[in-house]
Amino acid sequence: MRTEQAPLDLSHATSPLYVRQAVALFLGLPLDREFTWDFFSERISNYPELALPIRLTVHGLPRFSMAFPEEASKLVGWLxxxxxxxxxxxxxxxIHD
Known part of the structure; x- marks a missing residue:
């Protein structure tokens, strides 16, 4: 069953690992491996049974992008x-929270 809304909160992200784990949890994946953006892209492309929400709200991206611009760019591309x-x-x- 799809949820109405899901947050992806990066407000307290202190590393790229934090963000990748947050994305993994959003996708319903266990944190039992190292995640890459290629893996996440493959997951959203090839698994139509994903229970994605109707609305995803991303918090904290501006702050995170200041600290980790390359990782933020990969996240934005994935989004x-x-x-x-x-x-x-x-x-x-x-943008402001």
Whole structure:
């Protein structure tokens, strides 16, 4: 069953590992391995049974992108792909929180 809304809160992210684990949890994956953005891209492309929410709200991205610009860029690219592959899903980025 799809949930109405899910947060992806990066407000307290102190490392790229934190963000990748947050994305893994969002996708319902156990934290039993190292995750890469290629793995996440493959997951959203090839697993139509993913129980994605109707709306994803991302908090803390501006702050995280200041500390880890390369990782933030990969996350934004992945979110863009997620939106393209799942147009029924709304992705909201909170700029000020």
């Amino acid at each position: 863009r792909d997620l939106g393209a592959l799942h147009p029924e899903m709304s992705i909201d980025l909170v």
